[in-house]
Amino acid sequence: MKLVTAVVKPFKLDEVKEAVKVVGITGLTVSQVRGFGRTGGHIEVFRGKEYTFDFVDKLQIEIICTDEIVEDLLEAIVAAARTDTVGDGMAWVTDIEHVVRIRTNERGPQAL
Amino acid sequence: MKLVTAVVKPFKLDEVKEAVKVVGITGLTVSQVRGFGRTGGHIEVFRGKEYTFDFVDKLQIEIICTDEIVEDLLEAIVAAARTDTVGDGMAWVTDIEHVVRIRTNERGPQAL
Amino acid sequence: MKLVTAVVKPFKLDEVKEAVKVVGITGLTVSQVRGFGRTGGHIEVFRGKEYTFDFVDKLQIEIICTDEIVEDLLEAIVAAARTDTVGDGMAWVTDIEHVVRIRTNERGPQAL
Amino acid sequence: MLDAATNIPYPSWLNPGDNTWQLVAATLVGLMSLPGLAVLYGGLVRKKWIVNTMLMTFSAFSLTLIVWMLWGYNMAFGPLSHFGSTGSFWSGFIGHFEPLATASSEQGQAVSGANTLIPFHFPTATLAYFQFVFAAITPILFLGALVGRLKFKAWLLIVPLWISMVYCVNAALLWGGGFFAQKGAVDYSGGYVIHLSAGVAAFVGAWMVGPRRWQDRENAFPSNLMMVAVGAGILWLGWNGFNGGDPFYAGADAAAAVLNTNVATAAGLLTWLFWDMFVSKQKKPTFLGAINGMICGLVAITPSAGWVNGVGAIVVGVVASSIVWIAWNYVSKLRPFSKIDDALGVVYTHGFAGLTGGLLVGILADPSMVEYGVKGPYKGAGNFHVAGWFYGHSFHQLWEQFLAAVWIICWTAFGTFVVFTVVKFLVGGLREDEETLREGDIAIHEEEAFPEPTFGEPVLTPSHTHTDNV
Amino acid sequence: MLDAATNIPYPSWLNPGDNTWQLVAATLVGLMSLPGLAVLYGGLVRKKWIVNTMLMTFSAFSLTLIVWMLWGYNMAFGPLSHFGSTGSFWSGFIGHFEPLATASSEQGQAVSGANTLIPFHFPTATLAYFQFVFAAITPILFLGALVGRLKFKAWLLIVPLWISMVYCVNAALLWGGGFFAQKGAVDYSGGYVIHLSAGVAAFVGAWMVGPRRWQDRENAFPSNLMMVAVGAGILWLGWNGFNGGDPFYAGADAAAAVLNTNVATAAGLLTWLFWDMFVSKQKKPTFLGAINGMICGLVAITPSAGWVNGVGAIVVGVVASSIVWIAWNYVSKLRPFSKIDDALGVVYTHGFAGLTGGLLVGILADPSMVEYGVKGPYKGAGNFHVAGWFYGHSFHQLWEQFLAAVWIICWTAFGTFVVFTVVKFLVGGLREDEETLREGDIAIHEEEAFPEPTFGEPVLTPSHTHTDNV
Amino acid sequence: MLDAATNIPYPSWLNPGDNTWQLVAATLVGLMSLPGLAVLYGGLVRKKWIVNTMLMTFSAFSLTLIVWMLWGYNMAFGPLSHFGSTGSFWSGFIGHFEPLATASSEQGQAVSGANTLIPFHFPTATLAYFQFVFAAITPILFLGALVGRLKFKAWLLIVPLWISMVYCVNAALLWGGGFFAQKGAVDYSGGYVIHLSAGVAAFVGAWMVGPRRWQDRENAFPSNLMMVAVGAGILWLGWNGFNGGDPFYAGADAAAAVLNTNVATAAGLLTWLFWDMFVSKQKKPTFLGAINGMICGLVAITPSAGWVNGVGAIVVGVVASSIVWIAWNYVSKLRPFSKIDDALGVVYTHGFAGLTGGLLVGILADPSMVEYGVKGPYKGAGNFHVAGWFYGHSFHQLWEQFLAAVWIICWTAFGTFVVFTVVKFLVGGLREDEETLREGDIAIHEEEAFPEPTFGEPVLTPSHTHTDNV
Numbered sequence A, B, C: 001m002k003l004v005t006a007v008v009k010p011f012k013l014d015e016v017k018e019a020v021k022v023v024g025i026t027g028l029t030v031s032q033v034r035g036f037g038r039t040g041g042h043i044e045v046f047r048g049k050e051y052t053f054d055f056v057d058k059l060q061i062e063i064i065c066t067d068e069i070v071e072d073l074l075e076a077i078v079a080a081a082r083t084d085t086v087g088d089g090m091a092w093v094t095d096i097e098h099v100v101r102i103r104t105n106e107r108g109p110q111a112l
Numbered sequence D, E, F: 001m002l003d004a005a006t007n008i009p010y011p012s013w014l015n016p017g018d019n020t021w022q023l024v025a026a027t028l029v030g031l032m033s034l035p036g037l038a039v040l041y042g043g044l045v046r047k048k049w050i051v052n053t054m055l056m057t058f059s060a061f062s063l064t065l066i067v068w069m070l071w072g073y074n075m076a077f078g079p080l081s082h083f084g085s086t087g088s089f090w091s092g093f094i095g096h097f098e099p100l101a102t103a104s105s106e107q108g109q110a111v112s113g114a115n116t117l118i119p120f121h122f123p124t125a126t127l128a129y130f131q132f133v134f135a136a137i138t139p140i141l142f143l144g145a146l147v148g149r150l151k152f153k154a155w156l157l158i159v160p161l162w163i164s165m166v167y168c169v170n171a172a173l174l175w176g177g178g179f180f181a182q183k184g185a186v187d188y189s190g191g192y193v194i195h196l197s198a199g200v201a202a203f204v205g206a207w208m209v210g211p212r213r214w215q216d217r218e219n220a221f222p223s224n225l226m227m228v229a230v231g232a233g234i235l236w237l238g239w240n241g242f243n244g245g246d247p248f249y250a251g252a253d254a255a256a257a258v259l260n261t262n263v264a265t266a267a268g269l270l271t272w273l274f275w276d277m278f279v280s281k282q283k284k285p286t287f288l289g290a291i292n293g294m295i296c297g298l299v300a301i302t303p304s305a306g307w308v309n310g311v312g313a314i315v316v317g318v319v320a321s322s323i324v325w326i327a328w329n330y331v332s333k334l335r336p337f338s339k340i341d342d343a344l345g346v347v348y349t350h351g352f353a354g355l356t357g358g359l360l361v362g363i364l365a366d367p368s369m370v371e372y373g374v375k376g377p378y379k380g381a382g383n384f385h386v387a388g389w390f391y392g393h394s395f396h397q398l399w400e401q402f403l404a405a406v407w408i409i410c411w412t413a414f415g416t417f418v419v420f421t422v423v424k425f426l427v428g429g430l431r432e433d434e435e436t437l438r439e440g441d442i443a444i445h446e447e448e449a450f451p452e453p454t455f456g457e458p459v460l461t462p463s464h465t466h467t468d469n470v
C-alpha cells in the first residue's frame, strides 16, 4: 500500500478529484496548506505600510492506494494539476505498512 | 518508530485522545482536513441557487509511537472513533526513520 | 529522498524557513495544526462558564530533501525552532519512494 | 405668507416636534431588534445556529407587525372592552378586536388609555408604530432562551399567539389604561410588560422545549464577539428611544429619561465589570460580562427612567447589576434554575433585572420628577409623577408594583404554557430532531453564516470543458 | 423672556420640528448606504471581492455629493429650464446648471417644484441634503449588478456621469415639478426615480460590462450572512426615513408612510418565506430569501407609502414579493434575463419590485389618505391625495403611472448605455483583466477583507537579530 | 380642546422640535462610540486585541458618564468659578464642582456659557447628555494610539482623571464661556476640544506607554475590514449629529452644518483616494486609505461646519486630507513621530486634521453664514457669525484660533503627562507584561473575539458516559 501526497494549486482540486476517480480511487483527504517555493509571495498594503506574504495557498491531497496503481495515479495527478506555470506543486509517494478502515476494521487492500 | 495517521469524524477527537492516552501515548498532532469518500456531500442553497459540497469535515490525527504499541494503538483508535456509520474514516501506519524532540534534541524513542 | 516533518511553535516559522534555506532547501509546505502534549492547554471563560482548550496551535512544516542533507536539515530545524521551553515540538523523517515536480514532470532529486 | 406658523400642512392637534420625536424613538427601538438583537444573539450562539437565530428574529418582527395591524394594536391600546363592571378587572383587561385598516385609523389623532392627561400630538399611525416596536422586541428577547433546538415552524406560530394572548393583555392592563394602571401600578417603558414578561416566557418556554443537546451546552461558545459589540452598542443607544419615547412628548421628561437611562447603564456595566474583576473566580474583566451588566442597567431603569433623579439612576444600575450578577453566578446553580436550559440567560438579564427595576420604582421614584405638569409654566391639564418610599415615606407604590409583578409573572407563565402546548400539538413537537440539531443551520435552512467553497475554486465541471475558459 | 416662543434663533418660515424630521430622515437614508449597503453587498459577494465592493460604495456616495453641490441639486430640483413652450416636455425636463456655493444657497428657505402647495419649513441645505442621500443610493444599488468585474476607475467616472445624465433628468421630470409631475404621475419616494431606474441600469450595465468569470458565477457564495443581517436591518429601519421623509413635513402622512412601509415589508418578508417553505424545490425557509422578500416589500411600498391605507400596504407587500419570487426563480431562466449576469439580482428586487409598486399606486391609492390638506383643521393651502382604480373607479392614475414607467425604463436604458460607452472609451474597457479578476481585492487594492499573517507571527528578520528582542 | 397649541405638557421655554433635534443628535454621536469606534478600532487592531479594544471603549463611555454626572458637566459647562478678576484667565478656566443629582438639575431649563445669546429651548438633561457624548468620545479616540499594550486597569483610571483634568478645562475655556471663548476663539463642534486634544493625548500617551511589541508592530494587520466599514459608516452619518447639534437649535445653521460636514467628508475621502491612486508608491486605491481621508474631512470640518459655505467645505476637505496624507506618509518618518508608536495614527487623522480645520476657520469662515440672527425674520436677541481672512480681510480670527490651538496643545500635553504619571504610579506600570502581550485577549480577559472549540465538538467527558447521550 502506498500513500500518494500531492501539493497542488487550490483551484485544481476538482479536476484532480475527477482524474483520480478514473484510475479507480474512491476516497481522498484534503487539507489547506501554504507553500513556499519558486513562486514568491505577494505584497499587501494596510494603512500605508507594506506587508510581504511569502507563502502561497495550496491544497495537499492525500490518497492511499494499492502498489499497482501508484504510477497511473501519479500520472493522473500530474496531468490534472499541471498548468505549466510556476507553483504547480509536488507529488510524492511513501510506503504504508498497515491500513484500517475504521467503520469495518478491515485491514489492507480491502480497507480501501 | 512508527507514525500512525487517522482520519476521523470531528466530534470523535476527545474520545480518541482519551483512548490513546490509555495505551501510553503522551502527545499527538491534529489538523483539520476534508474528506471525500462514500459519504457523499451535502447541498446548500444561497439566493435560490444550489451548491454541492462534496467534501466532509474530518480531523486528521498524527501520532508517533514505538513499534511495539502500534497494534494496540490502532485498535484503540478504531474502537474510539467507530460509529458504524459511513464516513468513519481510515487509519494507516508508516515507518519513521528518525524522531527528534526539538526542546531537548533527544532522538529516537526517548524523544517521545 | 526523505520527507522531514516538523511540528513547531507558530512564531518560529520564519526563523525555520531562513535556517533551512541555508542548508540548500528551496521549497517547503506548511499547515496549521494543533498539538497535544506536555504543554497543557488554557482556559477561556464565556459568560461565566469555563471552557478548557486542550490543544495548542502549532505549525507543521514538511520538507522533501535528498538523503545526504537530512542530518544537516534536522539540525538546522532544531536550532531554529528551539526555545528551550515546553511545547517546542517534534521533527521526524520518513522515506520517500518517488517525487514528481508537477510543472515539469521531473522525478527524483531533479524534482526538488 | 411663507411663514411656518400660518402654512401648516397638518391638523391643529399635531405638533411636528413631538411627532418627530415619537417616530425617531420608534425607529431607534426598531433598530434594537433589527439588526441589534439579530446580531447580538447571532454572535452569542454557536456558529452553526447563527442563520437560524437571525431568521427567527427577522420573522418575529414581521409576524408581530401583521398581528398588530390586524388586531394587536386595538387589543392592547384601543378602547377597553368592559367585560365587567367599571373598575373591576374584567372591565379593564383587554381592548377591542379591530384592525387598523382605514385611512382615518392611521391619520386620525391618537387616542388611547396610554395617556389620558393631555391629548396626543400625533396620529394613531405614530402611536401604533411606536407600540409595535415594543411588542415586537418582546418575543425576540425570549427567543434567546430557546435558540439551538426550537423548531422553525413552531416559532412562526408561537409569535402571533403569544403576542395576542400574553402581550396584548399585559399591555392593556398596565399601559392601555386597564386594571393595574387604574390601581396605580406604573411601568415607564416596559420593565414589566416587556422585560419581566420576556424573562418569564423564556423560563417557561425553555422548560417546555427542553434543553439543547448536551454537546451544544458543553460547547456553547459564542460565535462572534464583534457582532455582540455591534448589537450591544445599538441596544444601548437605541434605548434612548425606548425610554425617551415613553412620555409621548419631546419634553423635559423625555430628556431626563434619556439621561437616566444612560447613567443607570453605565453604572450597571461598571458594576458587573468590577464584580468580575474583584470577586469572580478568575478575577478578570470580561467583555461579555460587561455587556450583561449593560443590559441589566438598561432593563432595570426601564420601569423608572423618567421618575427617578440622577442619584436614583445610579442606584438602580448598581443594585440591578449586582443582583443579576449574583443570580447569574449562584442562583443559576439552584433548582429550578439549574434544571432549565435558558440558552442565553434571558431570565436573569431581563426577568430578574426587570423585576428589580419595577420594584425599585416603589422605592426610588422622586415626585419632583414631573412627567407632565401644570405647575409653573405648563399649560396642559394634569400633572403626573410617582413617589417611592424614599421620598414619599409610604409603601403604597411598592405594594402596587409588587401586585403588578405577581400578575405579570403568573399570567405570562400561564399564557406561555398554553401557547407552547397548543403549538406543540399543531406542529407535532417543539424541537427539531436530533440529526438536525447536530447540523444546525445547514439542515434547517440549507444555508450557513459564513459559506465557503470547499477550498479554492471548485467547479461543477472540469475547467477545460468550459467554452469560455481561457 | 426665556420663552421659546419669543426667543427664536431661526427665521419665521422655519419650523424646528419639520426641519429635525427632514434631517433625521436624511441621516437614516444615508445610513442605508453607509454602512448599510456597503456591508449588505459586501456580505453577498465572494470573500475576494469584499473590499472592492465596499470601496466602490463609499466612493459613489462621495462622488455623488460633489456632483450634487456643483450642479446636480439645481439640475434636479432647481427652477426648471423651460427649453420649450410651457407644459411641453421640453419646458419641464431639467433644472438649471448652478452650484450650491453661497451662504444664502444653503441657509435660505427651500423652494422647489418638489412641493408647491405649502412653503417648505426648512432651508435649502436641508432639502439638498435630503435629496442627495436619495441620489447617492441609486448608483450604489445598481452597483450590485456589476460587482466582481467592473474596473474601479470606470466606476469613478460612471457615478458622476450617470447621476448627471440619468438621475437628474428622471428626478426633475417626476419630482422637480417637471413634465410627468405636471401630467399627474406620482412617485412617493422613488419607486421609479430610484428603484426602477436602478434595476434598469443594473440590467443594461451588467450587459455592457459582461459576465463575471464563470468560476465566480459557479461559486458565487455570499461571504458573510451576519453582515447581510447588519445591512438588512439598517435598510429596513432606515426606510422609515426614506418614505417617512417624503411628505417634507412631520405630519400625519409621514407617520402613515412609516407604518405602511413597515407593514408592506413585513408582508413581503413573510410572503417570500412562505413561498420558499411551501413551493420552492427545497421547501426550506432561507434567510437570504427572507431578506429578498423584505427588500421587495420596501421597494414596492416606496412609490405609494403615504397614499395607501393599511390593507393596501399588506397587499403591496404580498403582491410584489410574489411577483419577484416568481421572476427570480423562473423569469431569470428566460432570455434575455438568463443571458445577462446581474450579480446580485438588482433587476428583480429593485426593478421588478419598483415597477410593481409604481403601478399599484394606480390601483390601490386611497384618496382618504391626505398628504397635505385644507380640510378640517388644516390651515395650509392645497390638498393632496391620490386615487387608484379601486377607490376612484378610474384607470387614469394607472395610465399616468404606466407612461412614467415607460419613460423611466427607456431613458435609463438609453442613458446608461451612453454613459457606459463613454466610460469604456475613456478608461479603455469596463472590466478588470482576467488575472486581476482571479485574485480580486488583493490585485486591485493590495488589501483583503480579513487579512491574516501567513500563520503565527512572521517576522521580517530572524528574531534574534532584533535589538529589543528579550 | 385637543389642540396641540393649548395642551402643552412641557414648560414654555421648551420647544419640542429643538429638544428632539438635540436628543437625536446626541444619540447619533453616542452611536459613533458604541458601536462605531468600538468596532472600527476593533477591526483595525490585530485579531488578538479585539476584545481588549472593544471593552476599553465600552468602559470609557461608562466611566465618562459617571464622572459627568458627579462633577464633569458642571466643571465644563456650569457657572464659571471666577478664581481671578473678571476677564482674566483665572476667572474663566473652569466651572463648579457639583453633581447633577436632583430633579430640577435634570428637568430645569438649560443655562450655560455655551450659548448666552438665546435661551436654550431644552432642559439641562438634554444639554448634559449632548455634552456627555462629546466628552466620552475623546478618550475613546486617543485610545487608538494606546491599544495593544496598555494595562486594562490603567485605562480605568486614565479616563476619569483625564476627563476631569484635561477635557473639562479645555471645554470650559472654549465652550463654557471661558477665557478663550471671551477672547473670540471659536470651535464649532470640537476640532480643538476633542480632536486636536485627542491627537495630542494620543501622542503623549503613546510615548509614555511605550511601543507595542516589535512583532506586533511588524505584523500590525487590521483584523476585519468589514467591521471597519460598519464603524466608518456610522461615524460619517453620526457626524450629522456631531456637527448638526452644535447650534443647539434645529435651525437653518444646523442644516448647513450637516450639509457642509458631508461635503467636506466626501472631498476628504476622494482626495486621499486620488493621492493613493496617483502619487503613492503602489498607485492603488485603498479602502483603509479612503477611510482615513473620510475621517480627515469629518475632523477638519468640525471646527467650522456652520460657518463656512459650500465652497469652503470642499476646500477644507481637500486641504486637510492632503496635509494629513503627506504627514501620514512622510512626516511619520521624521523624529519625533518615527520614535513614537501611535498605534492607529490618531495624531495624524485627529491631531493634524483638527489643527488644520481649526486654523482654516480663521481663513474660510463666511460671515454671511448666520448661526443665530436678528436680521430679517429672526426674533431672538443677538446675531452670531464668524469672519475669516478671505471674507473679513483680517487676520484677527486666525490669530485667536492660533492662540487657542497653542493652549490646547500645551495643556493637553501637560495634563496627559500628569495623568499618565499618576496612573503609572497607582497601578504599577502602564503596560501589560510581555507574556501577556504575546497572548493578548486570552491572557487579559480569558475571552477571544471569535471563539471556536478546538475542532469539532470536544466534550468534557467521553460521550458514552453521558446519561442523556442517545
Ligand SMILES: Nc1ncnc2c1ncn2[C@@H]1O[C@H](COP(=O)(O)OP(=O)(O)O)[C@@H](O)[C@H]1O
Pocket (backbone or CB within 6 Å): A007, A034, A035, A036, A037, A038, A039, A040, A056, A058, A085, A086, A087, A088, A089, A090, C026, C027, C028, C029, C030, C062, C063, C064, C065, C101, C102, C103, C112
Ligand atoms: N522541497 C519541498 N518540500 C516540500 N514542499 C515543496 C518543496 N518544494 C516545493 N514544494 C511545494 O510545492 C509548491 C510549488 O513549488 P514552486 O517552487 O513554487 O513551484 P514549481 O514546483 O512549479 O517550481 C510550493 O508552494 C510548496 O508547497
Ligand SMILES: Nc1ncnc2c1ncn2[C@@H]1O[C@H](COP(=O)(O)OP(=O)(O)O)[C@@H](O)[C@H]1O
Pocket (backbone or CB within 6 Å): A025, A026, A027, A028, A029, A030, A062, A063, A064, A065, A101, A102, A103, A112, B007, B034, B035, B036, B037, B038, B039, B040, B056, B058, B085, B086, B087, B088, B089, B090
Ligand atoms: N483512499 C483513501 N485515501 C485517503 N483518504 C481516504 C481514502 N478513502 C477514504 N478516505 C478518508 O476517509 C474518510 C471516510 O471515508 P468514507 O468512504 O466516507 O467512509 P467509510 O470509510 O466509513 O466507508 C473520507 O472522508 C476520507 O477523508
Ligand SMILES: Nc1ncnc2c1ncn2[C@@H]1O[C@H](COP(=O)(O)OP(=O)(O)O)[C@@H](O)[C@H]1O
Pocket (backbone or CB within 6 Å): B025, B026, B027, B028, B029, B030, B062, B063, B064, B065, B101, B102, B103, B112, C007, C034, C035, C036, C037, C038, C039, C040, C056, C058, C085, C086, C087, C088, C089, C090
Ligand atoms: N507522540 C507524538 N506524536 C505526534 N505529535 C507529538 C507527539 N508528541 C508531541 N507531539 C507534538 O509536539 C508538540 C509539543 O509537544 P509537548 O509535549 O507539548 O512539548 P515538548 O515536545 O517540548 O515536550 C505537541 O503539541 C504535539 O503537536
